[in-house]
Amino acid sequence: MDSDKSSSFSKGKSGPGETGRVLDFPFSLSEIAATADEDQAQGYAPLPFGHLPEDGPAPFDIYLKIKLKSSPEPRFVLCCPQGQVFPQEWRQKLQQVKISNLYFPVAEVNAVLGHLERRLKEDMESPRRSVLEKAIVSYEVLEVWTRNFFASPQDRADVELNLSLKCIDGLLHLIGQEKVHLGFIFEIRRHDRDRYTHSLNVCLLGLAFVSHLHWDADKARAFGLGALLHDIGLTQVPAEVLKKKGALTADERESVEKHPARGYRILKNFGSISNDALTLVLQHHENGDGSGYPQKMQLADIHPWARILRIVDSFEAMTEDRPWRLARPPRETLQAMCDDWHQSQIYDPVYLKAFIKFLGTL
Template sequence: MEIDIEGQQIRERLFSKKLRVVQGTASEEQEKEFCPLLLRSLFPGEALTFAIYLKTLNEGNKEIHYLPCGMPGEVFQPAWLSQLEQIGIDRLYFKKVDLPRVIAYLNNYLLILEGQGGIANQQKMRVFYDQLNLTIRQAMTSTRMGPYIRSTIKQVNWLLEELATGKLPLNFLWEIILHDYSLYNHSVNVFMIALALMVYLEKKEVECQHMGIAALFHDVGMTRIPPEILDKPETLNAEDRLLVQEHPQIGFDMLKGFSAIPLEALRLILEHHENCDGSGYLRGLSLSQQHRHTRILRLVDTYEALTSLRPYRPAYRAFDAIKILREQSGPRGLIYDQRLLEIFIKFLAL
């Protein structure tokens, strides 16, 4: 394989301590053209699928330069990893445009770690945490999220911290990704849109936190529904449908033992398929019986699902999705809260 000369020279300069390397905190590095990637998520012995860069200061220590130190196709050598660690580097950088490629690379690494079983479990959860971070970052770049999506940064960082410290069950998100990758993306996207809408509505910080937890885990109960049922190409029969409709209750039961998950968040999960006209499930609650934020999660959940690509249909454009949300009715009236929908249209800046 061809060795990238420039990358090799840069590595030599680095390892002979001729380069001044800088590392910022993750939050300082949100907006730049380059994104950080922790060394732990680089797969030693595997070919890179994107270019990696060192963040350095020039001679006058004034300007930051990103120098390429590994190119696509080059194998990330285990020796580089130990040398980088020895000189105190914990992260390298990639170009933001490579985000989808980096996520795919991490997914490949995660599948290999999953195959290695128990011994690789801790490493797997660390890489998965980094993958989640990047999936959230990617969600922020999607136009269908509306212009306010970046207002969630503070809340997102809070929730990531709760996951990192084990207060919230990261392993349940791992179960979601294993069960159905599109359900994982859906969960992250609903989390982002619902949080941004809560901030837009100027809800209290603690209410935003409750919504964040509920939105991220709202469909965790689906991981307990057998894949044979979910993968059926034909319309579900009544028995299967009833089983699938148990997922809010199953999710509630899975999460209720976690002291970091407040009752408010659990209630939103339990009610996330309740409709405005009282025709939803689990309990067919009328609007006045529902938690005051259930309608928000209900609306965002459907909006995200409609504007996502499905194997059996293309993604609806935001405008067409809104039309469906405006018109969909149950036996006793409209399913979605129309006042909230008008605010949502402004939020999306349609």
């Protein structure tokens, strides 16, 4: 790992001798890197600022990502070692420059997830937290979990799905409590250009939609887990292919079109994932006119859950920025989806009409 436990990064000199005191020094916002595509590959993962330990010593090392003009690559600098309290003045300092994430070593992910699970329980039970605040907490905890799970899904055990299911249960409960409106959904979801936030947004909007359809909690929960993991097969597609701005080659397109089947194979041995959810993962790119992949199925043969996810996934994809195009507004996206249906019957018409009605209630 490229870390420096005693640097004053603003001047490139050593600190006063106490490990992890870099935040005692003045710094410029231009020195702090907000995001990077390959944090996980570098051995670090983001932790939303609001989930820093509030009381007592930190149960894991906390890093700040910096980008100096003298270096082409970001560096991760230890700002709060495990066992040290994160002072209030540091929080205020970072809030002033609108830092949204700090970082932890992926090797310490179990300690981080344990901390987040405890925080999730406390926040969900707190009468001081609003419905929106609780939903944001659930979403952010789920984001950390998803990044970790997607990093090496073949090495995961079924028990590791427990925290994701607690977050999904929490979101379902909150969606049921609140008369869901568009502002509520858009306040929660993030807009980063990566597969993690896309999966989270599809899960969130999918949960809201099936709640609108009056699904029972167990069925909605199973659907939500499938929606969260629907693109896990993309972990086996080269990153440069996913980020490519130009047209894909035939081989690159073939690699992308294999991701539903790859996702199914990754997840099929997890006992907590229902057969319906597995089928959703396998069929979520099938089109009603037989033009989809990987099996080129006709609408009557496509599982109802996959038909729903095809709609939610398309809406989310079109309303997000992509490397090759900017996001479309929601109204324009719905019009494009309706045009696609009239031209080629890609979507299930019953669910598409229900989805349009659902968005009209938001």
